[in-house]
Amino acid sequence: MTTSFSLHTLLAAALLGAAGLVMAHGNVTPQEVDTGDLPELGDEVRSQNPFREGNEYGKHNAQAVTVGESAYAGNCAGCHGIRAMSGGLTPDLRELTEWDDEYYVTRVLNGTDRGMPAWKKTLDQNAIWAIRTYVESLPKPE
């Protein structure tokens, strides 16, 4: 009797352990982002950063930087580095130019099979473009 009990316990422990591993591997608990009173961008995916100076909501640029800073720190910095200084293990997000907006949003929404998580279930467009705006406000890498 005790044998079957301990086998069961072992199995449960092994399963839990495996789950723990999966969760620990390159995963970051998504942090909820308070996008404050940034204009609501809705669900239709934009192909340009609306918060960039000169674009539709460019006058909200500074606010987007602030929102993006904490959203980045809570969700991206673990892999892409503090202030987007990646140290080479992940792509340096400061290297993306304004021509890469569509590429950026697609990657962030869908992730890749090489370690970039998908964010479409956890971040809305406001948060995603605010992060982009924050990264754009950082000094470019040397």
Ligand code: HEC
């Ligand atoms: C678990 C680690 C991890 C987290 C967290 C993460 N990324 Fe990534 N990201 C990666 C990896 C690894 C790649 C490279 C993927 C590849 O080459 O296919 C990547 C690639 C990207 C790319 C493509 C860049 C390029 O130059 O090709 C963008 C954009 C990006 N991440 C944005 C973000 C944003 C924004 C966040 C936060 C919301 C984030 N990532 C969070 C690991 C992560």
